[in-house]
Amino acid sequence: EIVLTQSPATLSLSPGERATLSCRASQSVSDYLAWYQQKPGQAPRFLIYDASNRATGIPARFSGSGSGTDFTLTISSLEPEDFAVYYCQQRRNWPLTFGGGTKVEIK
Amino acid sequence: QVQLVESGGGLVKPGGSLRLSCAASGFTFGDYYMNWIRQAPGKGLEWVSYIGTTGDTTLYGDSVKGRFTISRDNAKNSLFLQMSSLRAEDTAVYYCATTLGGGYHYYFDFWGQGALVTVSS
Numbered sequence: 001e002i003v004l005t006q007s008p009a010t011l012s013l014s015p016g017e018r019a020t021l022s023c024r025a026s027q028s029v030s031d032y033l034a035w036y037q038q039k040p041g042q043a044p045r046f047l048i049y050d051a052s053n054r055a056t057g058i059p060a061r062f063s064g065s066g067s068g069t070d071f072t073l074t075i076s077s078l079e080p081e082d083f084a085v086y087y088c089q090q091r092r093n094w095p096l097t098f099g100g101g102t103k104v105e106i107k
Numbered sequence: 108q109v110q111l112v113e114s115g116g117g118l119v120k121p122g123g124s125l126r127l128s129c130a131a132s133g134f135t136f137g138d139y140y141m142n143w144i145r146q147a148p149g150k151g152l153e154w155v156s157y158i159g160t161t162g163d164t165t166l167y168g169d170s171v172k173g174r175f176t177i178s179r180d181n182a183k184n185s186l187f188l189q190m191s192s193l194r195a196e197d198t199a200v201y202y203c204a205t206t207l208g209g210g211y212h213y214y215f216d217f218w219g220q221g222a223l224v225t226v227s228s
Contacts, residue, residue, distance in 0.1 A: 001169075034214040036152075043202055043218035044152065049211045056208065056216075087152055091213035095168050096142075096154040 002026055002090050004099035012107040019075040021102045023088035028068045032092040035064055035073045038101075039084045047086075048073065078104070109133035109217055111203050116222030123193050127222055129186040129203030137161075137181035139207060142215065143188050145199035155201070156188065171197075193226045200224075 003026040013019055023033065031051040036044035046055045048064035051071055061076040075082055083106050088099040115127040129141070143155040156177040157166040165177050176189040186203050201222050204215035 034211075036215075038152075043204075043220060044215070046214060046216040049214050053211075089152075089214065094166055096157075096213060098152040098154070100151045
């Protein structure tokens, strides 16, 4: 099973600041990695697929990069609605696995 | 519009059984593979099970293998998860989720609102 480790666990930032979230895989997942956003009481929202492609309707302030084992989700300038928990997910191997999440909170 | 609506959640005793349903609408259900994903209270996401478009292919996470069975009824646009030998650690919100977009596979671009399953005596 491919283990995804996200860091940091919590990121405390102010609106307008840049957020950089990390996801590290226990073995190469090529570029088969996605990112999701989840707010309390809601289902996750699909943001990024294949490491760097924004899903339909996702604002340009969200960007993804990386390949192999190291990936980054960047939010260029935090909007109030971006404070949430973010998860990465790999589809390189079954079982599909998720990272433990990074909470982006208001400082 | 596209909708996935889970039902069947509730409180069940350890060792008991429960069947979750997911009603799909707004898309051609039989053309898309489906998944169950769960989230324990205050915890992260865990993929549980996958079923192909015809139901011939099914996959399970190790934590539920042999206890849970995924199935679908394309004529009724419905997905199911039969859960047995339930344990306290199965307590979670269970989401049905699918991949509707083109250009990628095995990511989850559409989710239901979730059904809470609580396993407790």
